[in-house]
Amino acid sequence: MNIVVCVKYVPDSTADRQFESDNTVDRVGVDGLLSELDEYAVEQALQLKEKNEGTTVTALCVGPEKAVDAVRKALQMGADSGILVSDEAIAGSDYVATSLVLAKAVEKAGAENKVDLVMCGMASTDASGSVVPAMLAERLDLPQVTFASVVETQGDQVRIKRDSDTATEVIGATMPLVMSVTDQTGEARYPSFKGIMAAKKKPLETWSLSDIGVDASEVGLSVAWTEVTETTARPPRTAGEIVKDEDGSGATALTEFLVSKKFI
Amino acid sequence: MSEVLVVVDHVDGAIRKPTFELLTLARRLGEPSAVFFGSSDKGGEAAQKLGQLGAEKVYVVDDTEIKGYLVAPKAEALAQLVEKTSPAAVLFVSGYEGKEVAARLAIKTGSGIITDAVDVEEGGVVTQSAFAGNYTVKGKVTKGVPLITVKPNSAPVEEVGAAGTVEEFAATISDAAKKAQIVAQQPRKASGRPELTEAAIVVSGGRGTGGNFEPVEGLADALGAAVGASRAAVDSGWMPHTFQVGQTGKVVSPQLYVANGISGAIQHRAGMQTSKTIVAVNKDEEAPIFELVDFGVVGDLHSVLPAATEEINKRKG
Numbered sequence A: 001m002n003i004v005v006c007v008k009y010v011p012d013s014t015a016d017r018q019f020e021s022d023n024t025v026d027r028v029g030v031d032g033l034l035s036e037l038d039e040y041a042v043e044q045a046l047q048l049k050e051k052n053e054g055t056t057v058t059a060l061c062v063g064p065e066k067a068v069d070a071v072r073k074a075l076q077m078g079a080d081s082g083i084l085v086s087d088e089a090i091a092g093s094d095y096v097a098t099s100l101v102l103a104k105a106v107e108k109a110g111a112e113n114k115v116d117l118v119m120c121g122m123a124s125t126d127a128s129g130s131v132v133p134a135m136l137a138e139r140l141d142l143p144q145v146t147f148a149s150v151v152e153t154q155g156d157q158v159r160i161k162r163d164s165d166t167a168t169e170v171i172g173a174t175m176p177l178v179m180s181v182t183d184q185t186g187e188a189r190y191p192s193f194k195g196i197m198a199a200k201k202k203p204l205e206t207w208s209l210s211d212i213g214v215d216a217s218e219v220g221l222s223v224a225w226t227e228v229t230e231t232t233a234r235p236p237r238t239a240g241e242i243v244k245d246e247d248g249s250g251a252t253a254l255t256e257f258l259v260s261k262k263f264i
Numbered sequence B: 001m002s003e004v005l006v007v008v009d010h011v012d013g014a015i016r017k018p019t020f021e022l023l024t025l026a027r028r029l030g031e032p033s034a035v036f037f038g039s040s041d042k043g044g045e046a047a048q049k050l051g052q053l054g055a056e057k058v059y060v061v062d063d064t065e066i067k068g069y070l071v072a073p074k075a076e077a078l079a080q081l082v083e084k085t086s087p088a089a090v091l092f093v094s095g096y097e098g099k100e101v102a103a104r105l106a107i108k109t110g111s112g113i114i115t116d117a118v119d120v121e122e123g124g125v126v127t128q129s130a131f132a133g134n135y136t137v138k139g140k141v142t143k144g145v146p147l148i149t150v151k152p153n154s155a156p157v158e159e160v161g162a163a164g165t166v167e168e169f170a171a172t173i174s175d176a177a178k179k180a181q182i183v184a185q186q187p188r189k190a191s192g193r194p195e196l197t198e199a200a201i202v203v204s205g206g207r208g209t210g211g212n213f214e215p216v217e218g219l220a221d222a223l224g225a226a227v228g229a230s231r232a233a234v235d236s237g238w239m240p241h242t243f244q245v246g247q248t249g250k251v252v253s254p255q256l257y258v259a260n261g262i263s264g265a266i267q268h269r270a271g272m273q274t275s276k277t278i279v280a281v282n283k284d285e286e287a288p289i290f291e292l293v294d295f296g297v298v299g300d301l302h303s304v305l306p307a308a309t310e311e312i313n314k315r316k317g
Helices: A036-051 A065-077 A095-109 A132-140 A193-199 A249-260 B017-026 B040-052 B072-085 B096-109 B214-223 B231-235 B266-272 B301-316
Strands: A002-006 A009-011 A032-034 A056-062 A081-085 A117-121 A144-154 A157-163 A167-174 A177-181 A204-207 A226-233 A241-244 B003-007 B031-037 B057-061 B089-093 B113-120 B126-130 B135-141 B147-150 B165-169 B181-187 B201-205 B226-229 B256-260 B277-282 B295-298
Touching: A002 A036, A002 A095, A009 A065, A032 A036, A032 A065, A036 A056, A036 A065, A036 A117, A036 A144, A036 A177, A056 A065, A056 A095, A065 A081, A065 A193, A065 A204, A081 A095, A095 A132, A095 B096, A117 A132, A132 A144, A132 A177, A132 B072, A132 B096, A144 A167, A144 B096, A157 A177, A241 A249, A249 B277, A249 B295, A249 B301, B003 B017, B003 B072, B017 B031, B017 B089, B017 B147, B031 B040, B031 B072, B040 B057, B040 B165, B057 B072, B072 B096, B072 B165, B089 B096, B096 B113, B096 B147, B113 B135, B201 B214, B214 B226, B214 B256, B214 B301, B226 B231, B256 B266, B277 B301
Parallel strands: A002 A056, A002 A117, A056 A081, A081 A204, A117 A177, A144 A177, A241 B295, B003 B031, B003 B089, B031 B057, B057 B165, B089 B147, B113 B147, B201 B226, B201 B256, B256 B277, B277 B295
Antiparallel strands: A009 A032, A144 A157, A157 A167, A167 B181, A226 B135, B113 B126, B126 B135
16 A cells, blocks of 8 residues: 655644744744644554555655654654655645645655555644645545544545534545544554654655646745735733632622623 | 625534524625525525525535535535636635535635635635634635635624525536545434534533533533533543544634633634633633633632532522
8 A cells, every 4th residue: 555644844833823924824933843633644644554564654745944854753653755845936835736736746656656545634733724635635536535533444445434513424435545534543653762763764855846747836825826915913812800719709700700791 | 796605504404503604794795695405395495594594596406416425526516506606705614524625616616715714804805813813814815716614603693584596506426526425424412502613602621620521511501502622521531522622623713611620722722712702710720721711710610610500590590
């Protein structure tokens, strides 16, 4: 089985994230890392590798040079090889352009050995749009089994469980396909010392746009199909009233607050 | 005036409230036309309500060849409807399905997409909340038909009394779109409480409950609220994942959010920080959740909540 797992390099969500003057996400001034939600996709890819002999897992990332850190983390966890698509022209790309770059890179990665499974996290921790997996499926003309909370495979048959808003569903499809997984699939492994050492020797390629046959005029901020006109830091919430509960005073104060706000 | 398509979110004909909010927003952009996937009987019934709340037209798309498969057939049908109607925009409810149908439609129609809108203004300016609610972002779609997914509770529901004229639309679904099959479907059991993402009030519990959600549920019922849970409570197996509020659970934006025994990690904040009024009860006065609150009680939820519930029930008489 040939698996490509898409990993995103995102600003650390516990750091002070901000926007640049051109309203794009600051991806350089803030420490970045492999998006936590993509670790679950790497984990599921590795579990499939462990169950299916002869499986290769390739970590694929689109981002600035620093984004190689995200690929490296996936290699340390156990992916076999890594690809970073990096090109100045890509900066500021929206979902549509990002999905184009990913799709072309998946095609190139599968040129000799067809890709059976494209794995993604359920969302990125920065934009959290959750739309790139479906766009990738559309571009690659593949079925999608997305937001999986449980993954089962038998040969090329795939079944997932998905908790949608109103129902729990079981979705079935045949590879090749695009899958996205949630954190419910199970904790992602930490890289072991051995894994960290081994990762240094694993193949890691950097591709430019011309390597994947995408013209620079098709991507980037200036041709994005959406425009961000304004980003404003939310004013810090004015400090609320905090009371200490003493002998039941807390319940009374809480009730009075709710009454004053007309919730009761 | 151009049409604005509103994709109806419904379960077996029962329309979910966020759809009606979309109709209110759609009216700012043009003339709302609802798109109902289902049988013509159910579509006819739905059209009455949809008309009353703003839909001039209701396209009913027979879903015999659509309902058994994930996402792709709906995107195909909508692409055909977009082709026919050249709408000013298409609005979806921001959920798994709304986002993914919009995503495929974006590629099919060469259109830009904006997700998780909290407001849509005349002229198509869309407001989003970014970085766990720390930033407000405004933007526009600049290419194709604007595809906008909107979070629940982003607009009021308004009685308009529009026509709601039914028009059947026959879509052609390709075999390629029928490859991800819905093998089984278990509708969520009705809890008797409001649905989490739609609720005006949400009462949540976290690690501090120690696994006992009775005080949380008691307060929720007194306030007519939905019950939520933090990831810690879900990971401990105290509540099912469908109750989880946060980055990997539901994103809620109610009028009132009451966090009980929840410390307020960034992942949780990402799911509730846009709530209008925030209240917390926590034993630990250093808990970061208190940085967000309009009102907070430093105390044990196991004594504060039952006492507050009793007082509230008394006041309600």
